[in-house]
Amino acid sequence: MTVNFPALGLILLLPALGVVFNLFFGAKLGRSSVNLVGPGVVFVAFAVALVGFIKLLAMPAGGSLSFTLWPWIHAGKFAVDVSLRLDALSGVMVLVVSGVGALIHLYSCGYMGEDPDYARFFTYMNLFTLSMLTLVLADNLLLMFVGWEGVGLCSYLLISFWYTNQQYAYNGRKAFIVNRVGDAGFILGLLTLFSALAAHGVWTLNFVEMRGHIALVGPTIATAAGLLLLLGATGKSAQLPLYVWLPDAMVGPTPVSALIHAATMVTAGVYMVARMSFLYRLTPAAMDTVATIGAVTALFAATIALVQPDIKRVLAYSTISQLGYMFLGVGVGAFSAGIFHVMTHAFFKALLFLGAGSVIHALGGEQDMNKMGALRIRLPITYLTMLMATLAITAIPGFSGFFSKDAILGAAFTSGHTGLWLIGVLTAGLTGFYMFRLFFMTFHGSSRVEHERLHHVHESPPVMAIPLIVLAVLSVIGGWVGLPETMLWGNAFGRFLVPSVGEFKPALEFSEAMLTLISVVFSVLGIALAYVMYIQQPELPGKLADQAQALYEVLLNKYYVDQLYDWIVTRPLFFLSRYILWRGVDTYGIEGVVEGAGLTVETGGGVARRAETGNVQHYAFVYLLGAIGIAAYYLYRLWH
C-alpha cells in the first residue's frame, strides 16, 4: 500500500536550496556559510530520509511512501509526473546516498579548505546529490533518466573541477562522452520498452505500472530492452566496454572520487537493473549477459590493479572490479545481494578513498605509492580506519564486505553459473593481493617519502577524521543486516527487499559453508602473497616485473584499451568531423551553395554588363533588331 509522504519532497528540495545558495551567495558570504549549508542540507536530507525509512519499516511488507511534486507530461493516455517513491529498494539507496554523501560533504570542508573555488565545489556537490537522489527516488523511468543525466553532468563538472589543467579538462570530457554512449543505450532501451507496451495499449513509464503489465512485452523485446538498458548501465557503472573513463576520473578532487566514483553514481547502473528486475526476470539471455559482463570486468580490472603505482588508480580499478561483483549478483538473479554489496561497498570504498585523500593531503599531494611507506606511525587514525576498510573489501569474515560478497558468490554458484563463480573467486584472491599491496606500500615497510614532504606529514583534522571513523564503524558492522540464513536473524536485508526486487531461487543445493571457505581461502592467499612481496621481501616485486617484462607492461598500460579505443573510435570520428563534415559538407557544400549563389550573381553581372558598351549606336542597333522582330511577328500573322 502507498502512503502519501510530502516530506519526500524535502529530500530533493534541500540539496536544491544548497545549490542555489552556494551558487549565488557562497562566494560572497564566505567559507563558513558554505561549510554550514553545503554539508548541512545533505545531513538534513538524510534525517528526513531516515524518518521516512522508519515509517516504511513500520508498514507491512510491500508498502511504500510516495509524493508527487508536480505534474509533468500529460499527453493523451500518457502521463508521467515528477513523483517520488520510497519503497524498500529506494529506501536503502536513499539512506546510503544521503548518509555517505553527508559524511563526504563534511570531509570536503577540511580537504577543500584552501581551495579558492570553494563555493563552486559545494554547488556542484549539492547538485550531484540532488541528481542522485532524484535518480533513486524517481517512480518512473523518465524521471530516473533525468537524474541519470544529472549525475553524468555533475561527474563531468567535478572531474574537471580544476579545469585550468588541460589534462583534467580532457578527462572530464572523456567521462562525459563515454557516459553519453551509455546514455544512448539507455534511451533506446527506454523507448523500446515504452513502444512495446504502448503497442498493447499500456502508456506508462511508471515502475509499478510497468511491472504490472510487463508480461505483455514478450521475451524478444524484453531482451532487447534489457541489453540496451545494460549498455547505459555499463557506461554509468564503468563496466566493460565503457569503463575507460573511471580511472582517468581520478584527477578530480578525492572527495569527488569517493562520492561519485565509488559510493553513489557508479552504483546507479546496478540500482537501475535492480529496479527493472521485473523486466530482467523475463529474459535469461540479458541476465546472463549482465552476469558475464560483471564477472569478466571484475577479473579484468583486478589484474590491472595489481601493478598500478598511483594509489587512487588502484582504488579506481578496485571500484570497477567490485562493481563487476554487483553486476554478477544481479545478473544471476540475486538482486538483493547485488544491492547489499552496493551498500557495503559504499561504506568501505568511500572510506578507502577518503583515507587515501587523507594520506595525499598529509603528503602535500603525493599519490605515487612508491614514494610512500611507514605512514602508520604518523597517521594513526587514517591507518586504523583504512585497515578496517581493507579488511572489509577483501571479505575477511565478520566485516561487511564478507557478507555481501559471500551472498553474491553463493548465488552465482547455486544458480548454476559455476564458471562465473570461479572467476569471482579468483578475483577475490586478486583483490586480497592488490588491496593489501596498497595498504602495505602506503603504511608499512620503509619510508620512501621524499624528504621535503616528510616534515608536514600530519594527521587529518577532526572534520576529516570523523567521517573516516564513522565509515570505519559502518564497514565493520554494516554487513550484519544480511547474515547467512542459518545465523541469528538471517538475511534480513534480503527479505526486506523481496517486495521490490523479488526473491532469489537457487537452482542447486550446495553447502554454503564450503563455498564461503573456498573464497576466504583465496582471499587469505592473496593477502599472504602481498605480505611476502611487500613486507618480507620488498625486492621481489621488482624482480618479478623484470622477469615477466611483457606481461608487466601490458598490465601497467591497462591492456592498451585506451589506445585501442582511440584508434577505432576517436580517430575515425575526428576524421569524419574534420574532413568530411567540416571541410566537405560545411565548407564546400553549404558555404559553397551560399557563396555560389553570390558568385552566380556576380558572374552573371560580369557577363551581362558587357552589353553596356557606352556606344549609343549599339543600343540603337538593338532597337532596330527589336523593330525587325515585331514586324516579323506581324508578317507571320499576316501570312497565316
Added chain:
Amino acid sequence: MPLWLFAFLAALSVISALGVVLQRNPVHCLLALIVTLLAIAVLFIGLGAVTVGFLQAIVYVGAILVLFLFVIWLLNIQALPAERSHLALKFFASVGAAALVAELFVFFARAPATPPAAHPTPDYGSIAQLSVSLFSDYLIAFEVTSVLLLVAIVGAIALARRVPEARASRAVPAEARAAESEGW
C-alpha cells in the same frame, strides 16, 4: 501626280538621303538633307497636302536645317577622316536596315490597296481645312504642343548657355564682392 514626276522625285530623295548618310563633310550632308526635304515637300504637295508641304519647306528646311547649319558653324565641325572602324556594326546595321525594308515591302505588297479618293474635296489639304481640324478635334494637342515649344526653348537655352560669370569672378577680392552686394 504623274508617274514620271513621282519617279523623279523618288530617285532624287533617295539619292540625296544616301548622300546625307555617306558624305564625309557635315555641311555636304546638310546640303543633301535640304534636297531630300525639299523633294519630300513637293511630294506632299503632289499628294494634296499643300499646307503641310509649304510648312515643310518653310519650317523644316528654312528654320530647323538653318539651325543645324548654325551649330555646325558655331562648333566649327570639321570633316572627320574616313574611318575603317566598326566594320561589324556597319555590316550588321546595313543588313538590319535591309531586312526592315524587305519586311515593310512585303507588308505594303500584301496590304489591301485602297484606291486614293479620286475626287477629294476641293479644299482638301488647304490651310482652312487643316485649321478647322486643329482647333476643334485636336485642340488640346495643339495647346500642349505650344507648351512643348516653350519648354524646348527654355531647355535649349539652359543647356547651351555658357557657365555664368559669377564663377569666373571668384578671383575678385572678398571686399569688392561684399561691397558689390552692399550697394544696391
Added chain:
Amino acid sequence: MVPTSYFLALSALLFAIGVTGVLVRRNLIVMFMSIEVMLNAVNLAFVTFARAHGSVDGQVIVFFVMTVAAAEAAVGLAIIIAIFRNRETVNADELNLMRW
C-alpha cells in the same frame, strides 16, 4: 495615278536609309540629320495614308510631328553644344563614359 504602295515603298526605303545613317555615322550632327531623314520618311507615310483615306487627320499628325521635330532639334543641338563645350568633340566614339 501613282499607287499608294509606291509612296509607302519610298517611305520605307528612306526610313531604312535613315536608320543606317544613325547606326553607322560617327559624327553626332550627321547622326542627328539621319534622324531627321527618318522622321520625314514617316511624315511621307502619314500624308500618303491621309490621302488614301481622304481625311485630313494624317496631315494634322504631320503638323505635330514637324513641331515636335523642331523642338527636338533645338534641344538636341543644345545638348550637342554642351557636349562640345565639355569634351571638345562630337565624335560618338569618344563619348562612352557609360561603358562598363
